[in-house]
Amino acid sequence: xxxxxxxxxxxxxxxxxxxxxxxxxxxxxxxxxxxxxxxxxxxxxxxxxxxxxxxxxxxxxxxxxxxxxxxxxxxxxxxxxxxxxxxxxxxxxxxxxxxxxxxxxxxxxxxxxxxxxxxxxxxxxxxxxxxxxxxxxxxxxxxxxxxxxxxxxxxxxxxxxxxxxxxxxxxxxxxx
Numbered sequence: 001x002x003x004x005x006x007x008x009x010x011x012x013x014x015x016x017x018x019x020x021x022x023x024x025x026x027x028x029x030x031x032x033x034x035x036x037x038x039x040x041x042x043x044x045x046x047x048x049x050x051x052x053x054x055x056x057x058x059x060x061x062x063x064x065x066x067x068x069x070x071x072x073x074x075x076x077x078x079x080x081x082x083x084x085x086x087x088x089x090x091x092x093x094x095x096x097x098x099x100x101x102x103x104x105x106x107x108x109x110x111x112x113x114x115x116x117x118x119x120x121x122x123x124x125x126x127x128x129x130x131x132x133x134x135x136x137x138x139x140x141x142x143x144x145x146x147x148x149x150x151x152x153x154x155x156x157x158x159x160x161x162x163x164x165x166x167x168x169x170x171x172x173x174x175x176x
Contacts, residue, residue: 106162
């Protein structure tokens with residue numbers, strides 16, 4: 001794809017996101033109260049301009065091929081417009097069709113406890129083809145190796161990955 005075409009598509013995608021965000025904010029507050037999806041808490045995974053009034057909330061599944069392909073569009077947009085928007089990630093593991101979705105979300109959340117959510121986020125998407133079809137136990141070992149590669153304490157990581165606190169956080173995202 002030519003650079004000019006790619007740039008136009010990026011601008012178009014950003015325009016659609018911004019219009020959709022504006023419409024969402026307008027209609028979410030129509031009744032005078034904010035809906036649960038419009039409430040962003042301090043504990044959520046966010047990057048970009050954290051003080052921005054323009055917020056893009058992504059519900060995503062690390063095992064979802066479409067979610068991975070969206071990263072190729074989203075990352076350049078964040079690089080170019082990150083000073084103007086706040087990007088929030090929420091876990092939405094499609095458990096019924098992606099057997100490793102829940103565990104991969106737990107891996108990202110566990111990495112986040114050690115301050116490396118975004119590093120694990122990027123690694124999970126980058127290596128998706130390597131772990132997506134692994135049996136659960138092998139996938140867990142794969143995530144532990146990813147944790148080691150991004151310099152996490154793997155004993156703490158494994159404990160956190162299996163914790164009810166991490167599972168509850170994912171369920172909270174999922175239920176919003």
